Amino acid sequence: MNSFNDYHSRIPNAYPSPDLISVMDLPTSDDVSSVNGMPMLGLGTWENEDECAKSVRAALDMGYRHIDTAQAYGNETAVGEGIENADVSREGVFLATKVWADNLAYNDVIESTRESLDKLDTDYVDLLYVHWPARAYDPEGTFDALSELVSEGAVENIGVSNFEPEQLDEARDVSDEPIFANQVECHPLLPQESLRAYGDEHGIPLVAYSPLARGGVFDVPELGEIAEKHEASEAQVSLAWLREKGITAIPKATGEEHIRDNWRSLQLSLDAEDVEVIDGIRTENRAVDPSFAPW
Numbered sequence: 584m585n586s587f588n589d590y591h592s593r594i595p596n597a598y599p600s601p602d603l604i605s606v607m608d609l610p611t612s613d614d615v616s617s618v619n620g621m622p623m624l625g626l627g628t629w630e631n632e633d634e635c636a637k638s639v640r641a642a643l644d645m646g647y648r649h650i651d652t653a654q655a656y657g658n659e660t661a662v663g664e665g666i667e668n669a670d671v672s673r674e675g676v677f678l679a680t681k682v683w684a685d686n687l688a689y690n691d692v693i694e695s696t697r698e699s700l701d702k703l704d705t706d707y708v709d710l711l712y713v714h715w716p717a718r719a720y721d722p723e724g725t726f727d728a729l730s731e732l733v734s735e736g737a738v739e740n741i742g743v744s745n746f747e748p749e750q751l752d753e754a755r756d757v758s759d760e761p762i763f764a765n766q767v768e769c770h771p772l773l774p775q776e777s778l779r780a781y782g783d784e785h786g787i788p789l790v791a792y793s794p795l796a797r798g799g800v801f802d803v804p805e806l807g808e809i810a811e812k813h814e815a816s817e818a819q820v821s822l823a824w825l826r827e828k829g830i831t832a833i834p835k836a837t838g839e840e841h842i843r844d845n846w847r848s849l850q851l852s853l854d855a856e857d858v859e860v861i862d863g864i865r866t867e868n869r870a871v872d873p874s875f876a877p878w
């Protein structure tokens with residue numbers, strides 16, 4: 584892939600207006616790699632309620648094809664509306680939701696997932712995650728219910744979120760279905776090396792949540808310097824670094840400007856030297872750390 588600057592230097596000067604150029608040189612959905620059918624850049628929606636339908640529609644119309652929501656976000660209806668209003672078929676979108684920690688007993692998994700499908704206005708989700716291994720989580724009952732939903736065709740793949748190696752071992756033992764992905768916080772300030780190694784060994788790729796460290800990436804001088812060098816944003820640098828590592832990212836963005844800025848990370852290639860600098864940051868700063876977390 585070309586660097587951000589190369590990309591711009593290939594645009595002839597004769598284009599009529601900057602607005603037109605900014606639309607014409609956007610990446611398309613074909614520019615995103617996939618892992619097992621899951622596009623490696625998606626849109627997060629936590630704490631996006633009022634604007635959510637608009638954000639989802641704008642992202643899909645821009646080329647995003649992966650949307651991440653959860654029962655706990657209270658926006659599944661809005662996500663469904665966004666998909667309905669966008670210029671893309673339901674089958675063209677990779678849609679993921681999560682069963683909340685209070686709904687993880689067998690019957691509650693089944694019932695709450697049916698409610699999620701109703702709200703999302705769809706017959707199936709591409710990926711259903713266990714949101715946290717906490718509260719009503721009961722490995723055997725939870726995974727039996729998830730497998731049942733797969734056999735009914737309501738769920739294509741089952742995933743986990745916020746699982747550490749110990750919970751992953753247990754899930755692999757009890758689940759009849761393969762674990763499709765582990766969604767965890769991951770960004771240059773929390774590189775999750777041991778979970779990445781576990782995932783490589785057992786075929787469970789990471790999906791990075793809070794890939795911008797909930798805004799924290801804007802305060803890291805190393806990221807600022809790399810961003811300046813490439814005439815890019817710190818958000819783009821963080822997303823390009825995750826891509827270099829083979830990690831799917833689901834940045835949350837509300838307005839079109841942020842949605843577009845993150846989408847353009849696909850046009851940024853980091854040098855080996857940039858990656859080395861970011862790898863050298865070596866912090867373990869979590870932005871999401873509730874009392875019921877397993878770590």
Ligand SMILES: NC(=O)c1ccc[n+]([C@@H]2O[C@H](COP(=O)([O-])OP(=O)(O)OC[C@H]3O[C@@H](n4cnc5c(N)ncnc54)[C@H](OP(=O)(O)O)[C@@H]3O)[C@@H](O)[C@H]2O)c1
Nearest residue numbers: 627628629792793794795796797818834835836837841844
């Ligand atoms: N599984 C879990 O337990 C879990 C936990 C946390 C998150 N998640 C998922 O991961 C998604 C992303 O994580 P997150 O929402 O915690 O944090 P994030 O994506 O790291 O950061 C979101 C914040 O960055 C801002 N932002 C986005 N793009 C920007 C840009 N290009 N320039 C400047 N600011 C930008 C957003 O502002 P605006 O909204 O104003 O654009 C928002 O304040 C969530 O939405 C959710 O889908 C899952």
